[in-house]
Amino acid sequence: MYTKECFKLTQSHLWFTEYQSENLSIGLRIEKTLHSEQTPYQTLDVYSTHQYGNLLVLDGCVMTTDKDEFVYHEMLAHVPMHTHPNPKSVLVVGGGDGGIIREVIKHPSVERAVLAEIDGAVVEASKKYFPQIAQGLSDPRVDVQIVDGIKYVEDHKGEFDVILIDSTDPIGPAVGLFSKTFYDSVAEALKPDGIMAAQTESPFANQELIRRVYSDIGKTFPIVKLYLASIPTYPTGMWSFTMGSKVHRPEDVKDVRVANTRYYNAAVHQACLALPNFVKELVSE
Incomplete structure (x- = not known):
């Protein structure tokens, strides 16, 4: 059994630290750097970590890890996908690692799934270092488009049953994905009973952003719902995730169509909609 002193002596001193705010950081001890490049849009790094397996970092921010990726990908995908009774055409904006696509195509009704990712380097790095996440990108129903997701949405009106916005943090190329103008375009790209969902950051660390996004989506869609999940490596x-729906309500879901999940199930679907009081207050202000 390790003593505290022995543990310290046997560990390497190579660490990745994400400075999540001026007063908050997360550190992961890494074995080695697997990949590092400056793409036309952002810095892209992949590390091998002791605690969470491979780690994808964009502009210094944790995007995904081998160990906890399934929580984020399942919850962003399956809550809105099950809320829609028959999703056939789905668009994922961002999400170049392929995790949301992997979950989307688990739904037997899906005939077409488009990935609109602005940075092709993310797709290629994910195929190499995160094959279990990117595996769905080779499915014949999947159409990978290396394009500006905002422009793609503007150019494809009325085409999709579900649009999922798997953005990075609201900095750099992702800023426009958190705007009222973009949500209006998303609504136009959806069919009359369409649904959108987006990742909307931490209720502890990003309260002003959540208030604004919830309000903006609520002005665009008649039904707006915020729901929660626990993701260890995120701030x-x-x-939080925020859903905008034209017709269907997530609380009406009784059964789920997808069984091969590690986090999401019918009970979790209902439970994630039950908000702690401080989050209720956050979105009711």
Whole structure:
């Protein structure tokens, strides 16, 4: 059994630290750097970590890890996908690692799934270093488009049953994905009973952003719902997603169509909609 002193002596001193705010950081001890490049849009790094397996970092921010990726990908995908009774055509904006696509195509009704990712380097790095996440990108139903997702949405009106916005943090190329103008374009790209969902950051660390996004989506869609999941490597561990729906309500879902999940199930679907009081207050202000 390790003593505290022995543990310290046997560990390497190579660490990745994400400075999540001026007062908050997360550190992961890494074995080695697997990949590093400056793409036309952002810095892209892949590390091998002791605690969470391979780690994808964009502009210094944790995007995904081998160990906890399934929580984020399942929750962003399956809550809105099950809320829609028959999703056939789905668009994922961002999400170049392929995790959301992997979950989307688990739904037997899906005939077409488009990935609109602005940075092709993310797709290629994910195929190489995260094959279990990117595996769905080779499915014949999947159409990978290396394009500006905002422009793609503007150019494809009325085409999709579900649009999922798997953005990075609201900095750099992702800023426009958190705007009221973009949500209006998303609504136009959806069919009359369409649904959108987006990752919307931490209720502890990003309260002003959540208030604004919830309000903006609520002005565009008649039904707006915020729901939560626990993701260890994201700031504070509590993460929010915001859904906008034209017709269907997530609380009406009784059964789920997808069984091969590790986090999401019918009970979790209902439970994630039950908000702690401080989050209720956040979105009711």
